[in-house]
Amino acid sequence: MKLTPIGIIHSPYTEPAGTPIQPTVAHGAEGTVEVFPEFAEGLQDLEGFERIWLIYWFDRAAPARLRVVPFLDPVERGIFATRAPCRPNPIGLSAVRLLKVEGNRLRIAEVDILEGTPLLDIKPYAPALDHFSIARAGWLEKVWAGRETAVADARFARREKGEKE
Amino acid sequence: MKLTPIGIIHSPYTEPAGTPIQPTVAHGAEGTVEVFPEFAEGLQDLEGFERIWLIYWFDRAAPARLRVVPFLDPVERGIFATRAPCRPNPIGLSAVRLLKVEGNRLRIAEVDILEGTPLLDIKPYAPALDHFSIARAGWLEKVWAGRETAVADARFARREKGEKE
Numbered sequence: 001m002k003l004t005p006i007g008i009i010h011s012p013y014t015e016p017a018g019t020p021i022q023p024t025v026a027h028g029a030e031g032t033v034e035v036f037p038e039f040a041e042g043l044q045d046l047e048g049f050e051r052i053w054l055i056y057w058f059d060r061a062a063p064a065r066l067r068v069v070p071f072l073d074p075v076e077r078g079i080f081a082t083r084a085p086c087r088p089n090p091i092g093l094s095a096v097r098l099l100k101v102e103g104n105r106l107r108i109a110e111v112d113i114l115e116g117t118p119l120l121d122i123k124p125y126a127p128a129l130d131h132f133s134i135a136r137a138g139w140l141e142k143v144w145a146g147r148e149t150a151v152a153d154a155r156f157a158r159r160e161k162g163e164k165e
Numbered sequence: 166m167k168l169t170p171i172g173i174i175h176s177p178y179t180e181p182a183g184t185p186i187q188p189t190v191a192h193g194a195e196g197t198v199e200v201f202p203e204f205a206e207g208l209q210d211l212e213g214f215e216r217i218w219l220i221y222w223f224d225r226a227a228p229a230r231l232r233v234v235p236f237l238d239p240v241e242r243g244i245f246a247t248r249a250p251c252r253p254n255p256i257g258l259s260a261v262r263l264l265k266v267e268g269n270r271l272r273i274a275e276v277d278i279l280e281g282t283p284l285l286d287i288k289p290y291a292p293a294l295d296h297f298s299i300a301r302a303g304w305l306e307k308v309w310a311g312r313e314t315a316v317a318d319a320r321f322a323r324r325e326k327g328e329k330e
Contacts, residue, residue, distance in 0.1 A: 001222050001283065003166040006253050022294050039253060042231040044243030048303030052245075055220075055256055057166050066207040078209030080217075080287040083294070088171050088204060089285045091220055093258070095297055118166065120254045122245040126302035128309035129187050129248070130295060132260055137291035138213030144293035 007035040007104075007119040009056060011111045016060065016157040021071050022083070023094050023110040025150045030099070031111040033119060040104035046124065047101040052108075055121040056092045060114060060158050061085035071152060072143040081138060086156045092117070095125045170283040172200040172269075174221060176276045181225065181322040186236050187248070188259050188275040190315045195264070196276040198284060205269035211289065212266045217273075220286040221257045225279060225323050226250035236317060237308040246303060251321045257282070260290045 011031035013019040020026040033054065035043060046052065063086060069075065070082045079087055092113065099107040106122075137144075176196035178184040185191040198219065200208060211217065228251065234240065235247045244252055257278065264272040271287075302309075 001168040001170070003168065003254050005166070024294060024297075039231065039245075042244040042253070043246070044232065045246035045304060046243060048301060049246065049305075050299050050301040051297050053258065055254075055258070066204065067209065078211060079207040080204075081208070081210035081214065081289050083288055087286055088207070089168050089220075091256070091286050093218065093220070093288060095295070121252055121256050123248055123258060124246050124303055124305055125297065125299065126305040126309065127299050128302065128305060128312070129189060130260070132189075132216050132290065134215050134290065134292050136213060136215040137293065138289055139210060140214075140289055140291040140293060144291065147293070 003120055005118040005120065006039045007033055009033055009054065009113050009117040009119050011113050011115045014115045016114065016152045017154045019114060019152045020112040021150045021152050023096055023112050025148065026110040026112045028109050029111045030107065030109045033106040033108055035104045037104050043101055043104065046098065049098055049124045051095050051125040052098045053123040053125055054094050054096055054113065054119060056113060057118040057120055058085035058090035058092050059118055061090045062156050062158050064088045072150060073139060077139060084156050168222065168285055170285065171204045172198055172284040174198055174219065174278050174282040174284050176278050176280045179280045181279065181317045182319045184279060184317045185277040186315045186317050188261055188277050190313065191275040191277045193274050194276045195272065195274045198271040198273055200269045202269050208266055208269065211263065214263055214289045216260050216290040217263045218288040218290055219259050219261055219278065219284060221278060222283045222285055223250035223255035223257050224283055226255045227321050227323050229253045237315060238304060242304060249321050
C-alpha cells in the first residue's frame with residue numbers, strides 16, 4: 001500500500017492558523033490543482049462536474065493522536081469522530097468547487113487546503129452518490145448549525161524543527 | 166507517505182461481480198468494520214453519527230488506467246471523472262450507514278465494499294460538511310437519475326494468477 005502523489009494543490013493558505021477548516025466556510029477562496037502531466041489524461045470529462053472530491057495527504061499534520069479536542073468544541077473526541085488532520089493515516093478529503101480545467105491544471109474555489117499539499121486522488125462529486133438524508137450527525141450537528149466561518153489554529157500542526165512551516 | 170491499515174471491512178461480497186457499486190444502491194446490505202484494537206480509542210463519539218465515510222484500499226483492483234469505460238455508460242471516461250477502482254492511488258470512499266458501535270467493531274449497512282478490504286480511515290458524515298447544492302454532475306447525472314440498482318462486473322478486477330479473488 002504505497003501512495004504516489006498525482007499532483008500538488010496550490011492555495012492562498014501557507015500555514016494552518018487561519019486556514020478555513022472546511023470548504024463550506026472557505027468563502028470562495030481560490031486555488032489551483034497542478035496534476036502531474038503523466039496523469040493528465042485521466043482528467044478527461046471532469047469539467048462537467050461542478051464540484052470534485054480531492055483526496056490528499058496532510059503533510060504538515062502533527063503525529064497521529066487517537067483523541068483530540070477539535071476546533072469547534074472544547075470537548076475531547078475520538079479522532080475518527082472528527083475531521084482533524086492528525087490521523088493514523090493523514091488522508092484529507094475536501095469537496096471543492098471546480099471552476100475550470102486548463103490542460104493539467106484545475107482552477108478550484110472554496111479551498112480549505114494548505115499550499116503545496118500532495119494530491120492523491122480526484123473523484124467526481126454527485127448528489128446521487130454523495131447526498132444522504134441524515135437525521136443525526138453527532139457532536140458536529142450542534143457546532144455547525146448556522147455557522148458561516150471557522151478557521152484552524154496551529155493545534156494540529158507538526159512541530160518538529162527545521163521542517164517547512 | 167506510507168499507509169497503515171487501521172482495520173478490515175467485512176461484507177457479504179467476496180468478488181467484484183455482483184457487488185453494489187455505490188452505497189446508494191446497496192439496499193441495506195450489512196457488514197462489519199473490525200478496527201484493530203490499538204486504534205479503538207479513536208472510535209469514541211462515533212456512535213452519534215448516522216453515517217460515516219470509510220476510506221479504504223482497493224486491494225483487488227486491476228492496475229491503474231487513466232481512461233476507463235465505467236459500469237453505467239458505454240463511453241470511455243477519464244479515471245478521475247469516475248469512481249472506478251483502478252486508480253493511480255486505489256483509494257475507495259463510501260458513506261455507509263452506521264448501525265452500532267460494539268467495542269472495536271462497527272456494524273454497518275449499505276455496504277458496497279468487498280469482504281476483507283483494508284480500512285485506512287473513518288470520518289464522520291455530516292450534511293453541514295458533505296452536502297453541496299449542485300447544478301451539474303457531468304456524465305453521472307444522467308446515468309444515475311432514478312436508478313435503484315447497479316452492480317459491478319469483473320472489468321476492474323485484478324487478473325494475476327494466484328492472487329486472492
